[in-house]
Amino acid sequence: MSQLELSKLHFLLIDDFSNYRAMLRSILQSCGAQYIDDVSNAEDALEKVVKVKYDVILCDYNLGDGKNGQQLLEEIMFRQLIPYGTIYIMVTAENTQNMVMAAIEYKPDGYLSKPFPKELLLKRLELLVKKKSVMKDIYRAYNRQNYTKALAIADKKMAEHGKHTLEIGKLKGEIALLANELDIAEQVYDQALAVRDFQWAKVGKAKVLIQREDYEDAQDLLEDVIDENKYYIEAYDLLANIFEVQGKTEQVQKVLSTATQISPNTVARQQHLAAIATKNHDYTVAEKSLKMAINQGKYSCFGKIGDNLQLVKIYAEAGKPKKVTQALTAARTTYKKDKESMLHTQFVESMAQKKLGNDDRSRQLFQQAIGNLPGDLSKLTKEFQDDLITTATDLGETELAKALTEDINNVLDNSNFKENSKKYHYLLLNGKGIRLYEAHRIHDSVRFFEDAAINLSDNISLNMNAAQALLFEFKAVHKAKKAGDLLIRARDYLDVSKQLDSSNEKYNKLEKIYYTLIKV
Amino acid sequence: MPSKKPISSNIEPEQLNAVLMSFIHDIKNSLLVSLNGLDELYMAMERILPQQEDSFNQIQLQLRRINSDLVQLLSLYKMETKLFSLHADQYNCYDFFDELVINNAPLTKQAHFSFELDCDEDIDWFFDHDLIATVINSTINNSIRYTHSKILLCARINNGFLEITIEDDGDGFPKKMFVHHESLKTAIDMKSGSTGLGLYFAEQIANIHHSGDKKGHITIDNNSKLGGGRFTLFLP
Numbered sequence: 001m002s003q004l005e006l007s008k009l010h011f012l013l014i015d016d017f018s019n020y021r022a023m024l025r026s027i028l029q030s031c032g033a034q035y036i037d038d039v040s041n042a043e044d045a046l047e048k049v050v051k052v053k054y055d056v057i058l059c060d061y062n063l064g065d066g067k068n069g070q071q072l073l074e075e076i077m078f079r080q081l082i083p084y085g086t087i088y089i090m091v092t093a094e095n096t097q098n099m100v101m102a103a104i105e106y107k108p109d110g111y112l113s114k115p116f117p118k119e120l121l122l123k124r125l126e127l128l129v130k131k132k133s134v135m136k137d138i139y140r141a142y143n144r145q146n147y148t149k150a151l152a153i154a155d156k157k158m159a160e161h162g163k164h165t166l167e168i169g170k171l172k173g174e175i176a177l178l179a180n181e182l183d184i185a186e187q188v189y190d191q192a193l194a195v196r197d198f199q200w201a202k203v204g205k206a207k208v209l210i211q212r213e214d215y216e217d218a219q220d221l222l223e224d225v226i227d228e229n230k231y232y233i234e235a236y237d238l239l240a241n242i243f244e245v246q247g248k249t250e251q252v253q254k255v256l257s258t259a260t261q262i263s264p265n266t267v268a269r270q271q272h273l274a275a276i277a278t279k280n281h282d283y284t285v286a287e288k289s290l291k292m293a294i295n296q297g298k299y300s301c302f303g304k305i306g307d308n309l310q311l312v313k314i315y316a317e318a319g320k321p322k323k324v325t326q327a328l329t330a331a332r333t334t335y336k337k338d339k340e341s342m343l344h345t346q347f348v349e350s351m352a353q354k355k356l357g358n359d360d361r362s363r364q365l366f367q368q369a370i371g372n373l374p375g376d377l378s379k380l381t382k383e384f385q386d387d388l389i390t391t392a393t394d395l396g397e398t399e400l401a402k403a404l405t406e407d408i409n410n411v412l413d414n415s416n417f418k419e420n421s422k423k424y425h426y427l428l429l430n431g432k433g434i435r436l437y438e439a440h441r442i443h444d445s446v447r448f449f450e451d452a453a454i455n456l457s458d459n460i461s462l463n464m465n466a467a468q469a470l471l472f473e474f475k476a477v478h479k480a481k482k483a484g485d486l487l488i489r490a491r492d493y494l495d496v497s498k499q500l501d502s503s504n505e506k507y508n509k510l511e512k513i514y515y516t517l518i519k520v
Numbered sequence: 521m522p523s524k525k526p527i528s529s530n531i532e533p534e535q536l537n538a539v540l541m542s543f544i545h546d547i548k549n550s551l552l553v554s555l556n557g558l559d560e561l562y563m564a565m566e567r568i569l570p571q572q573e574d575s576f577n578q579i580q581l582q583l584r585r586i587n588s589d590l591v592q593l594l595s596l597y598k599m600e601t602k603l604f605s606l607h608a609d610q611y612n613c614y615d616f617f618d619e620l621v622i623n624n625a626p627l628t629k630q631a632h633f634s635f636e637l638d639c640d641e642d643i644d645w646f647f648d649h650d651l652i653a654t655v656i657n658s659t660i661n662n663s664i665r666y667t668h669s670k671i672l673l674c675a676r677i678n679n680g681f682l683e684i685t686i687e688d689d690g691d692g693f694p695k696k697m698f699v700h701h702e703s704l705k706t707a708i709d710m711k712s713g714s715t716g717l718g719l720y721f722a723e724q725i726a727n728i729h730h731s732g733d734k735k736g737h738i739t740i741d742n743n744s745k746l747g748g749g750r751f752t753l754f755l756p
Contacts, residue, residue, distance in 0.1 A: 115556050119622045127615055166610050166644065196646050196731065198609070229605040 013038035042067035084139040147179035267302035316352035375417030400427040467493035666690035692742035
């Protein structure tokens with residue numbers, strides 16, 4: 001019987017079948033376990049792990065609707081919700097480890113395939129508890145980013161030549177890479193390779209070579225690994241990075257395409273592939289990988305609204321209004337609880353309507369969305385910021401785009417929601433003026449320009465626009481003796497412009513026009 | 521009158537293989553559900569007669585055998601179609617074999633066989649965990665069918681190879697099994713219905729494990745110290 005003391009360990013059981021949870025619970029209790037929690041789905045499990053520090057998590061791979069066991073593990077690891085010491089065991093229904101499992105990045109500490117005898121569970125637990133305790137000190141230093149200390153402890157443990165020497169070696173290599181101690185890392189991997197052709201050691205060595213910008217040798221090693229084990233997914237990602245640094249985007253796409261065929265459920269890689277394919281103008285591949293990212297992203301912490309919106313843009317570019325609507329609906333359904341995402345969606349909808357030729361609808365959506373922007377634009381996601389500027393630019397709102405760019409980059413300024421909102425409103429009026437002016441409706445444009453210039457009096461462009469519109473209006477009507485005070489009003493805006501920047505080229509041109517007109 | 525065409529005329533052999541493989545996956549899933557149900561049934565029974573116990577053992581053994589055959593078929597298919605990859609890494613042999621013994625213990629315990637492991641605790645070796653587990657499990661399944669009372673699993677390092685031996689006190693291998701099979705075709709004797717599939721599979725798995733110019737291989741003989749058959753897997 002096992003020497004393991006279960007009575008002090010905290011267990012969390014995750015399985016959608018209550019019978020199975022009850023069975024596991026009774027097995028553990030019969031072996032002395034006292035603290036056992038069980039939940040039926042990933043959401044409840046997340047709530048639990050935030051509150052309780054578990055020693056052992058036993059999670060079924062298949063959890064019905066929602067996240068599966070792997071996606072739960074990814075989220076837990078990515079958000080660092082459990083300490084290193086926690087043992088995560090994945091329970092699978094297949095009795096051979098699925099190839100998909102072999103191709104994943106976040107690996108559990110162990111697998112158990114159903115059905116298993118309780119002795120096997122106990123044996124696994126015992127081994128893992130021992131292994132964790134050997135590696136504990138290294139990880140503690142590593143988590144505190146004290147790499148020098150972590151490496152020193154690793155050396156000490158390796159000198160003991162215990163059971164986990166190789167495992168510690170692997171970890172030492174990773175830490176050395178993180179600490180940018182390339183010589184140490186290389187030594188670790190060379191030593192391992194002298195013993196055997198370890199795939200992990202070849203990949204590690206390739207990482208060292210990439211850091212040294214020796215891309216050719218790194219590429220050779222990685223292709224070697226893939227040749228032997230086409231499921232070694234990390235090797236593909238590294239190859240893709242090598243090609244990307246060298247600007248070989250076609251090859252990046254090829255490598256990532258192969259990798260996503262082998263391991264289609266990794267959201268981040270699908271996102272990477274979509275971005276590269278878009279760069280390569282291969283919209284078929286981009287569409288496919290975005291759809292995959294969106295589907296998998298629903299249950300993953302790596303899912304983001306940007307994927308849905310990228311798909312909207314691709315459909316708009318291709319002139320497919322129905323698909324645009326579908327993609328927008330999907331985005332709004334998934335992210336309805338997130339205010340920022342919903343607003344972002346509206347800007348992209350505006351962008352898409354513009355692309356589809358529906359200028360009025362586009363402008364209407366844009367104007368509405370601008371009014372709902374938060375005070376501090378610097379906190380929006382990078383993608384939102386980019387889309388905001390692009391939409392404004394696409395709609396010809398140059399002044400507004402400029403102001404938005406300034407607000408996005410102006411982190412120090414105590415952004416004032418009301419003031420910004422007012423500013424954007426008058427900049428939009430200025431934009432309206434420009435469109436009327438360009439349509440030769442100068443008379444109609446004047447009131448928009450003046451409204452904008454009076455309310456944002458420190459903006460030279462608006463003042464010059466108002467002056468210009470008034471001067472040209474004067475030119476058009478003075479023969480009919482209807483000019484009234486047009487020139488006097490223009491003088492006011494010219495004076496303000498002069499105060500703001502008397503050397504401005506456009507201002508000086510307008511002054512000349514003013515003087516010619518005043519002589520008439 | 522249109523001429524009669526054979527039904528399969530528009531199916532490519534490759535497609536047919538893929539269809540067969542997906543059927544095998546399906547059967548395998550059903551099997552696992554059945555095995556699970558059988559376990560639960562066994563646990564739920566308060567009293568069990570020796571005869572019933574025998575039936576349980578028989579069903580469980582047969583289900584496991586089918587499962588192990590299917591796993592081998594799937595692996596062979598992958599090898600033929602280049603879908604195959606070697607996931608070799610270094611493992612502690614004692615832990616690896618101990619888990620195999622534990623996993624098979626319910627079966628041997630129910631059948632009242634003794635099943636022992638002889639392996640030093642500090643041996644580490646380099647192999648594909650899942651593939652070797654499949655080979656060993658299948659061999660153990662076989663031994664359970666033919667042994668009288670004992671099965672012994674040994675692992676030791678000799679001449680740069682890991683030698684894994686599974687032996688029993690049964691009647692040993694029949695003579696016709698000692699033919700070396702070069703290919704799947706000769707391994708399967710359609711007339712007698714006896715297949716050397718398990719051995720052919722084991723040989724293939726052994727062969728893809730190599731280190732330098734050394735290659736893995738298997739032997740079978742009837743020189744077990746227990747008096748029955750002996751299967752040895754050599755991994756470089």
